[in-house]
Amino acid sequence: MRPRIAIDAMGGDVGPRVMVAGAALARHRHEGFQFLFVGDETQIRDALKDHPNLAAASEVLHAEDVVSADAKPSQALRGSKKTSMGLAVNAVKAGDVSAAVSAGNTGALMAISKLALRTMPGIDRPALAALLPTLKDTDVVMLDLGANAECDSRNLVQFSVMGAAYSKIMHGFEKPSVKLLNIGTEDAKGTGTIQDAAEALRSAKGLSLDFRGFTEADKISTGEVDVIVTDGFSGNVALKALEGTARFVTDLLKRSFRSSLRSKFGFLISRPATEMLRGHLDPNNHNGAVFLGLNGVVVKSHGSADEKGVANAVEVAARLVEDSILERISEEISKIGQSTPAAAAAK
């Protein structure tokens, strides 16, 4: 199936020019991609002039309004018939495109997507998932990163299934390993919610995942597991702690390199090394975040992503469509319905 992807051209800090350039890059690498750009028609057509190949594979849908970066989800919902974000997501709902990509306000995108697409049968709540860099060759899938501040054990079991399906598609693992984030790895650690979810996952039969118990937040970046599942509060805290610390350490490093002439010289010489570090941590080299559990594929590109970042997000969206993420999740969730103890927690 040829993916046709709606691009919210107006979201993010970057504007239509970068969104269009990113789509052009993705299209350059995957000839079959088709696009529907949603936003200010004049600006989009203008940006498309630089990319004739892309223009030939694209349509434009004019939207007169934009969801602002600080709009509350409720405001964004009210205006969604006129905004580029609202129209892009509604194009997924109408079956006009197979996925939507936006670099706009995450809370607004979640609210609009939830209302337009609804959660899949068997899923209580959608989750926000992302691929995070590790010391190994493959990124780790982590969810929920903030869609649900409070979760019950059913949610955590469903997130495990959704995260495993995502990992399987992105990395080709037959049975991705899954752990629940906890504050210790012993069986008795953590809240009742986590205990119940672990019990359900341990006793579930026939799932395409390998449940391995608990992990702690200092193991996220080691790559010891393929999928890490947690509630949206802890997930958001962990994600932001990762981002903040990476920035903290690189700032400290810059500062110490500036502290003596000798260090400055060393810094210049070792620049390629620090550039490599930066490249590994750069969000543009990873995709955006994905909303899982909805009747449709919606990808959130990083707000400050450059064209490489946008192209990555577009490619993730296409991959999820081509590899039928919705059907995979459905199928797995129906297995939970059949196995008794997990069913108690997840149905």
Added chain:
Amino acid sequence: MRPRIAIDAMGGDVGPRVMVAGAALARHRHEGFQFLFVGDETQIRDALKDHPNLAAASEVLHAEDVVSADAKPSQALRGSKKTSMGLAVNAVKAGDVSAAVSAGNTGALMAISKLALRTMPGIDRPALAALLPTLKDTDVVMLDLGANAECDSRNLVQFSVMGAAYSKIMHGFEKPSVKLLNIGTEDAKGTGTIQDAAEALRSAKGLSLDFRGFTEADKISTGEVDVIVTDGFSGNVALKALEGTARFVTDLLKRSFRSSLRSKFGFLISRPATEMLRGHLDPNNHNGAVFLGLNGVVVKSHGSADEKGVANAVEVAARLVEDSILERISEEISKIGQSTPAAAAAK
């Protein structure tokens, strides 16, 4: 008041020799300190031979048993009359010493301390607090780091008061600024528990702290606030994410420095800079964690701390005793009792 401090000589990965050397270092810097070393008498006396000044200011209490690193809290409690950790904490209870320092198993130390010392009047649950490095000159106090996996709004309000008292003593701030950890900084963000705690702190009168709303985990290391308060689950996740990411980034850096001859050369030249970075992140340059809210001062030194780390933990314990942390917390908690809306949440 001359602090006399019980040292669990057997806890941690390091053994009596490092605990004694750490105490000697602290004593070298503060002449008045007195010590009670608890553990294997032969090993302790042997270690004391290298430090005659310290030996003159120390007593030894023999303990026949040790709490193992992987002991469950319940096991540790059962044996606490015979272990070095149990006897050290019980010396605080008996009034024989003014504080206890241990590098042993955190869960066991918490359980033993809670049972022996009990929570202070007006405090529902004790919390684990630590000073974390920031880009500014002063460390940030963060709590709870894992003592309570689930917290209500009363707990969060009490933790705010305890954390502010700790920050005041360590840094001398008159009214330390306090923020609650959340998944967004807008007023309406987060769980009902966090909302209620914020409301109580906003309307509390006369507290020696400046409540400034919410912060996110990417701001922990920026030093934008003096005290960050959260439940023990999120706090533990944030702390471990910080530790893991710092290690991740330094590992990546090492790897990229190894990737070319030029980088290797640059690395050698800039070594003083990377050593400075390591020094800033080294847990030995920060104190251990402190249990706040108990009728007594108990400090957890890092399990792998060297003598500098142990000396820091000893100095923190002494400082908390000399500056009457218990009385300060008591006084502040009684103010919450008087101001109505905070009282609703915290009483």
